[in-house]
Amino acid sequence: MFLQQLINGLTLGAVYALIALGYTMVYGILELINFAHGEIYMLGAYVSIISLSFLTVTGFTSKSLILSLLIVAIISAVYSAAYGLTMERVAYRPLRHAPRLSPLISAIGVSIFLQNYVMLTQGSADKIFPHILSNGGFSMGNATISYLQTFIIITSVFLMITLHAFIKKTRFGKAMRATAQDKKMASLVGIDIDNVIITTFIIGSVLAAVAGIMVAMYYGLINFYMGYVAGIKAFTAAVLGGIGNIQGAVLGGFLLGIMESLGAAYVSSEYKDAFAFIILILILTFKPTGLLGESVPEKV
Amino acid sequence: MNNKHTISIISFIFLILSVTIYSGCAKKEDTVKIGVAGPMTGDQSKMGLDIKNGADMAVKEWNQKGGVLGKKIELLVEDDQHDPKQAVSVANKLVNAGAAGIIGHFNSSTSIPASAVYNKAKMPMITPASTNPQLTEQGFTNVFRVCGRDDQQGLVAATFVASVLKLKKVAVIHDKTTYGQGLADEFVKALAKRVEVVYYNGVIQGDKDFRAVLTSMKEKKPELLYFGGIYPDGGLLIKQARELGITIPFMSGDGVIDQKFVEIAGTASEGSYLTFSPDPEHIPGAKDFLKNYKAGYGEPGPYSIYAYDATNVMLSAIETAKNTDGPTVNKTLHSMKHTGALGEIQWNEKGDIVHSPYVVWITKDGKFKEHWKPGEAGQ
Structure with a gap:
């Protein structure tokens, strides 16, 4: 039973970690907490259900399930990336030199706008993911790990490793790290800052879209306000690991998922959501830099 | 110059707003208002809309026959988002709008706080779906239900x-x-x-x-x-x-x-x-309801027929009482025997249905x- 709870927690944590990466990357570069990030995740889930329904109606899904899921993933990643890019252009770039509070308020505005926009265009009722996936799984003792859980964990870990390699090994990754350290110096040595920022938003949005699709498959039910709580939990995960730190976001995401799952099982399921926020308060009180974050002296 | 522009734009907006508000008041007709409240948006919206459709169908039928007390009936639809706080504010809104009676709410958690508001106004309330026993144990004379108890x-x-x-x-x-x-x-x-x-x-x-x-x-x-x-x-x-x-x-x-x-x-x-409750498909009196509902609104939900019956009882009581005065209608509801689509409806002193087979x-x-x-x- 402990093993089963651990598997449930790991799956949840993988999703939190994917969303948290978007928060932490944007924070690392812009020092902006992008509160609209959860809405991008919600948009990813919506687009996946809409495009999958379309493929099902045209009879494509019954021909090749894996290919159609791949098409759905690409459509929704592109769509979410476009939203992330537009969001940066419209709501954040004009405020880049404004006081730090202004882009934060702008982010909350974007979040409210996107929620209501989806509610008005897609209706307020829950959307249901088509029942096309197998319910089966592997048995380990008395625990069951479903194919979907395996898929979610493997996909997330693969994306995290890819992202890590991208940032550490490529030229562009180096430019990103430089920009995160000091925007002005980076631009002086010839790095196109705007380009780096846009790419950061695109990567973050794609990760959030993938998380959205996987959650739609996992729970089978989505709604227009799902991005809010997921966003706050992912933000907690990012803070827990040390905001701005990529490994920290992954660690924070998995830790949060596992703690939530074990908390619900052994302490009280009625206070499941409260665990995330208790953790947030404790971290902010006792170690504001997070588990892996280091305290950086104020930049001059 | 910029400032002047802003001021003129703001005053223009005010002008338009005041005109629309005024015209809203001017169109007022003398109608009997029936409120219907439930979760019209959100994850439980299906249930709220089922209730709204059931009530709407009853009101349309009455209006075709000439309304009640010689006036047309107007349905006021309110969304409580299955939130107790929202339910209380919706209840106050309906009381202030001068509704003669309420069909709703859906959830027991909204019906109970809302019933206190309606009780203060002595306004009759018939819930089609709230089954928590506590609702009718509060000693209120204005609260009824057409469904059973938990x-x-x-x-x-x-x-x-x-x-x-x-x-x-x-x-x-x-x-x-x-x-x-x-x-x-x-x-x-x-x-x-x-x-x-x-x-x-x-x-x-x-x-x-x-x-x-x-x-x-x-x-x-x-x-x-x-x-x-x-x-x-x-x-x-x-x-x-x-x-x-x-x-x-x-x-x-x-x-x-x-x-x-x-x-x-x-x-x-x-x-x-x-x-x-038993399947309406097996109840002889529900045949016409099912046929007409399917034609107008699609497949009925589990509570559509309850909302339909509740609305009919409410309107019959107003007709029998010969006015929309709350206490009189409440008294009439307590004493009446109504044959609805679901069968006979008769209430005990608490406002619970006398016979309720699950x-x-x-x-x-x-x-x-x-x-x-x-x-x-x-x-």
């Missing part, structure tokens, strides 16, 4: 589990709402130690992940899972239970019996036992079917 419902479920399925151990999960926890507690009470409750826990309504609770439950090896709550959570609960390899039967109440439950849970919904339904091939009727002992 103590009756819990008893039927408990009898079925103990005497028909003959199980020894059950697990109970509820959604912590007035309705869900209330029903779960009535079920446990009615089991009366005949069956052991090996697991009892609450979940958060609207949560999407119940795997942690289900995993803890699985370890206790229950033979049946009883859920007190509404269909979105019920659907996800049983779907996730099946994914975790939990194969025990699932049982729940009237909040789950909706086609959406099957849509959410898919094949996992097969074989679920649900307590609800039966057990089963989900088969994605459809709900009547499965078991309690004998006299189960009543």
Whole structure:
């Protein structure tokens, strides 16, 4: 039973970690907490259900399930990336030199706008993911790990490793790290800052879209306000690991998922959501830099 | 110059607003207003809209015959978002709008706080769906329901589990709402130690992940899972239970019996036992209702017919009382006998229906079917 709870927690944590990466990357570069990030995740889930329904109606899904899921993933990643890019252009770039509070308020505005926009265009009722996936799984003792859980964990870990390699090994990754350290110096040595920022938003949005699709498959039910709580939990995960730190976001995401799952099982399921926020308060009180974050002296 | 522009734009907006507000007032006609309130948006919107459609159909029929007291009837639809706070503000809104009576609310957790507001205004309220016993135990003379009570419902479920399925151990999960926890507690009470409750826990309504609770439950090896709550959570609960390899039967109440439950849970919904009133398809008086509703609004939901009957009773009472004065209408409602689409409606002094038969339904091939009727002992 402990093993089963651990598997449930790991799956949840993988999703939190994917969303948290978007928060932490944007924070690392812009020092902006992008509160609209959860809405991008919600948009990813919506687009996946809409495009999958379309493929099902045209009879494509019954021909090749894996290919159609791949098409759905690409459509929704592109769509979410476009939203992330537009969001940066419209709501954040004009405020880049404004006081730090202004882009934060702008982010909350974007979040409210996107929620209501989806509610008005897609209706307020829950959307249901088509029942096309197998319910089966592997048995380990008395625990069951479903194919979907395996898929979610493997996909997330693969994306995290890819992202890590991208940032550490490529030229562009180096430019990103430089920009995160000091925007002005980076631009002086010839790095196109705007380009780096846009790419950061695109990567973050794609990760959030993938998380959205996987959650739609996992729970089978989505709604227009799902991005809010997921966003706050992912933000907690990012803070827990040390905001701005990529490994920290992954660690924070998995830790949060596992703690939530074990908390619900052994302490009280009625206070499941409260665990995330208790953790947030404790971290902010006792170690504001997070588990892996280091305290950086104020930049001059 | 810029400033001047802003001022002129603002004053222009004000001008337009004041004109539209004024024209809104000017169009006022002399009508009898009936309020209908429930969750019209959000995850439970299907139930709210079912109630709205049922009431709407009744009002249209009355208007075709010339309305009530020689006036047209106007339906005021309000959305309480299944939120108790919102329900109170909606209730105040309906009282201020001068509604003659209320059809609603849907959830017990909204009906109970709202009933206090209506009671202050002495405005009659008939809920088509709130089954928590507490609603009619407050000593209010203006509160009625056309559905049954959870103590009756819990008893039927408990009898079925103990005497028909003959199980020894059950697990109970509820959604912590007035309705869900209330029903779960009535079920446990009615089991009366005949069956052991090996697991009892609450979940958060609207949560999407119940795997942690289900995993803890699985370890206790229950033979049946009883859920007190509404269909979105019920659907996800049983779907996730099946994914975790939990194969025990699932049982729940009237909040789950909706086609959406099957849509959410898919094949996992097969074989679920649900307590609800008998199938309207088998009630002779419901034939016309079903035909007309299908023509106007599509497939009826479980509570459409209740809202239709509730609206008809309310309007008949106003007609009999010959005015819309709250206390008179309340008195009329208490003393009247009405034959509706569901059969005869007659209330006791609390506002509960005198005779309320619950039966057990089963989900088969994605459809709900009547499965078991309690004998006299189960009543």
